[in-house]
Amino acid sequence: MSTVEKVAIVTGASQGIGAGIVRQFLAKGYRVVACSRNVATSSQLNLVEVTGDISQPEIASLVIERAKEHFGRVDTLINNAGAFLPKPFTEYTGSEFTALLQVNLGGFFHISQKAITEMLRRGSGHIVNITSSLLAEQPLKALPAALTAITKGGINTVTRSLAIEYADKGIRVNAVAPGAIRTPMHAINTHGFLATMHPMGRIGEIQEIVDAVLYLEDAAFVTGEILHVDGGANAGHW
C-alpha cells in the first residue's frame, strides 16, 4: 500500500528513539506530527511539531487537532515519550512516583484515547507503544527500577488488552520492548555496564528499534504483539 497519504503521530520526538522514528517515517513519505516538551522549529513540509507535555490531556488534544487540521487524519500513533529512574524501591519519593506515572502512563492514556476515537471514525489505525524488555519483564538485581516495572509492565498489558478490544474495528495495537539502547537517556560512561545486560554483550542502536516499529507498521496480521529488541535478554538467563 502507498504510504503517501499516511499520517503518524510520534511522542517524545526531540531526541533518541523518537527522533529516529520521526526521521524514518518522513523518509517513507508519511506526514508526521511530533510532540515533545522541547522541539526545534522545523520548516519541513510534512512535519508539524507540537511543544508540550504529552501527559497533559490538553496537549494530547492539541496534537490530535494539529494532525487533523494539517493532514486531515490519524493513521498511526507511536507512544514513545517516557522517563527512566532507576533506584532502590524504598528511595522513590512521592513526587517521583507521580512524575513517572504521569509521563509513562498519562502520556500513553490521553493521546491513545483520542487517537483511537479518530481511528474508529475511519475504521483503521495502528498504535505502537515503546515499552521496556529488561526492566518490565526481566528485572535485574544490578539495576533496580520498580517504577519503570510498574509503568512499562502496565503498557505491555494494555497493549494486549486494546489489541483484543479493537481487533475487529480495524485498529491494531502493538509494542516494541527495547533492551538498553544507545540514546541520550544513558550517560556514555554507563554503556559498558548496560552492554552486560544482554546475552549478545552489546547495547542496542536506535535504528534497531526504528526497524522494529516499521516492521509492525507494515505487518497487517499482527496485533497484540510485544516485539522484544533486546539482544536476547527476554529469552532467559545467561
Ligand SMILES: NC(=O)c1ccc[n+]([C@@H]2O[C@H](COP(=O)([O-])OP(=O)(O)OC[C@H]3O[C@@H](n4cnc5c(N)ncnc54)[C@H](OP(=O)(O)O)[C@@H]3O)[C@@H](O)[C@H]2O)c1
Ligand atoms: N534507551 C533505552 O535504553 C530504552 C530502553 C527501554 C525503553 N526505552 C523507552 O524508549 C522511549 C524513548 O527512550 P529514549 O532512550 O529515546 O529516551 P530519551 O533519549 O530520554 O528521549 C525521551 C524523549 O521523550 C521526550 N519526553 C519526555 N517526557 C515527555 C513528556 N512529558 N512529554 C513529551 N515528550 C516527553 C523527550 O523530549 P523533551 O525532554 O523535549 O520533552 C525526548 O524526546 C522511552 O519510552 C523509554 O522508556 C528506552
